[in-house]
Amino acid sequence: MTEGPPDVVRETGHDDLAGFLGRLTRLMLGSSGEGAEQIEGAVTAVARGLGGTATLAVLPDAATVAVTSHGRSSTVVVRAFPEVFRMDRMAALKPFLHEVAAGRLDVAQADRRLTAITSSPLPYPWWAKLIGIVLFSVGFAPLMQPTWYEVGSTAVLATVAACLVVAADRLPRLAKVLPLVVAVTVSVLTLEVFARTGAHGGPVLLMLPALFFFVPGDYLSAAAAELAAGYLTTGAIRLVYAVALLVQLFVGVVLGLVITGRPREALFDVAAQGDLPRWALFLGWIVFTVGTLLAFAVPAGMFGRLLVLVYVTVGVQSGFTVLLGNLGGTFAAAVVLGAATTWLARRPDQPPRIILVLPGFFTLTVGSLGMRGLTALAGGDTVEGFRDLTELVTLVTAIAAGLLVGAVAAQRPGRAG
Structure with a gap:
């Protein structure tokens, strides 16, 4: 848990959440074979599970994520080329998203799990x-x-x-x-x-x-x-x-x-x-x-x-x-x-x-x-x-x-x- 003065805690907590949602959106955008609706639904649910709200505007190769939490609002813009060649990441992402949306992980834990998924090697040679x-x-x-x-x-x-x-x-x-x-x-x-x-x-x-x-x-x-x-x-x-x-x-x-x-x-x-x-x-x-x-x-x-x-x-x-x-x-x-x-x-x-x-x-x-x-x-x-x-x-x-x-x-x- 983040410790320090309330203003610092609010600022750090919001920045951490916004950064995490941006990285999550980038990963999902890069595997957007089902279209924009799936990305929007998943990211907004995860934001709620972490105590914030998110609104998305999604294009095939870019997305704007407006995040509100800890009394602050900010916007994150991400880009990713859409493809469907790393389905192992999508398989690992689904149970992870379910845990986060259910409120079982905090932002720091969620960010570590997301990093492990994005940096994972291919399952086959x-x-x-x-x-x-x-x-x-x-x-x-x-x-x-x-x-x-x-x-x-x-x-x-x-x-x-x-x-x-x-x-x-x-x-x-x-x-x-x-x-x-x-x-x-x-x-x-x-x-x-x-x-x-x-x-x-x-x-x-x-x-x-x-x-x-x-x-x-x-x-x-x-x-x-x-x-x-x-x-x-x-x-x-x-x-x-x-x-x-x-x-x-x-x-x-x-x-x-x-x-x-x-x-x-x-x-x-x-x-x-x-x-x-x-x-x-x-x-x-x-x-x-x-x-x-x-x-x-x-x-x-x-x-x-x-x-x-x-x-x-x-x-x-x-x-x-x-x-x-x-x-x-x-x-x-x-x-x-x-x-x-x-x-x-x-x-x-x-x-x-x-x-x-x-x-x-x-x-x-x-x-x-x-x-x-x-x-x-x-x-x-x-x-x-x-x-x-x-x-x-x-x-x-x-x-x-x-x-x-x-x-x-x-x-x-x-x-x-």
């Missing part, structure tokens, strides 16, 4: 992330084309992409242009090595699984959810950023055409005849989930719950697609995923919602439609390109609305946000 990205892509490959050739080519292309990702962790300059560099590299290799003829499907279908790690489907749906919840500025900025990432990937693919000298018609989206047995499709989701754990640093103990959610999402989407079509199936799967993850995340001993949603969300494969639409337009297939882009907008909205409906349905009675 660097090469595990490389393997994770490969497994993540290989598990997703059968969704593009259920062929052994798709799986084999993806394993090679994803290994190259994963090497670039791991290198970017140590080379900040490469990190700034990573999506573009990966897209160019994957495009050239695909066109020169794996897509010399159309016998194994269109080049875009062969490229997409290796690029899926970079496709901003999560940003697109988070943006749609923020717009629906009334966070207009945050949602609009995140939407623009997601589109910019898609355009980087698109430009990289087109540059691959230029480098290889292939005509733009080479990007026509033609699917090959499937030859994967059903057991391979079923096991693919296990590979995908293991890859998700390693690629996004999710603690290994959560594997079982995430795998169940993946299979539930796939099952609901497949079943309702037969009854209601692609849009209806996607919306139904998003509702079930949103409800199940919100219900589970209500318990302090369960993972945070963003981790529970992550692999199930990726199975809905939103962002890849945007890449397919852009590359179809580049290949001269105007009708197919606009059809894919229109479907992208529709499915993004359906997923965001479904997750929102499911979350609202599973919230505790009388609790908002």
Whole structure:
């Protein structure tokens, strides 16, 4: 407990609280895959638990925190680039936030715990992330084309992409242009090595699984959810950023055409005849989930719950697609995923919602439609390109609305946000 004259105690106590809330907001902002609403709710609850109040104005890469406590008020501005690559920190943060909000820790204790979380090492070695990205892509490959050739080519292309990702962790300059560099590299290799003829499907279908790690489907749906919840500025900025990432990937693919000298018609989206047995499709989701754990640093103990959610999402989407079509199936799967993850995340001993949603969300494969639409337009297939882009907008909205409906349905009675 702080000792000294009352004025000094008030000043020190307020500064400590404001500093702690600023560091907490920065950490959450850097992992804001679910959007601004989650950050605002968590930080204001923690402030109350520590005897103060907080009001936030959140943007995708910055936040202003107005703190009132000990008879004083001040404002803290923090910045952080949003990403979803350190889910181990989010897993450790949830029980910690619950303790602080319940008033079980003082500011000094909370600050020490937060420092331990932010400075914690990765749960896996660097090469595990490389393997994770490969497994993540290989598990997703059968969704593009259920062929052994798709799986084999993806394993090679994803290994190259994963090497670039791991290198970017140590080379900040490469990190700034990573999506573009990966897209160019994957495009050239695909066109020169794996897509010399159309016998194994269109080049875009062969490229997409290796690029899926970079496709901003999560940003697109988070943006749609923020717009629906009334966070207009945050949602609009995140939407623009997601589109910019898609355009980087698109430009990289087109540059691959230029480098290889292939005509733009080479990007026509033609699917090959499937030859994967059903057991391979079923096991693919296990590979995908293991890859998700390693690629996004999710603690290994959560594997079982995430795998169940993946299979539930796939099952609901497949079943309702037969009854209601692609849009209806996607919306139904998003509702079930949103409800199940919100219900589970209500318990302090369960993972945070963003981790529970992550692999199930990726199975809905939103962002890849945007890449397919852009590359179809580049290949001269105007009708197919606009059809894919229109479907992208529709499915993004359906997923965001479904997750929102499911979350609202599973919230505790009388609790908002």
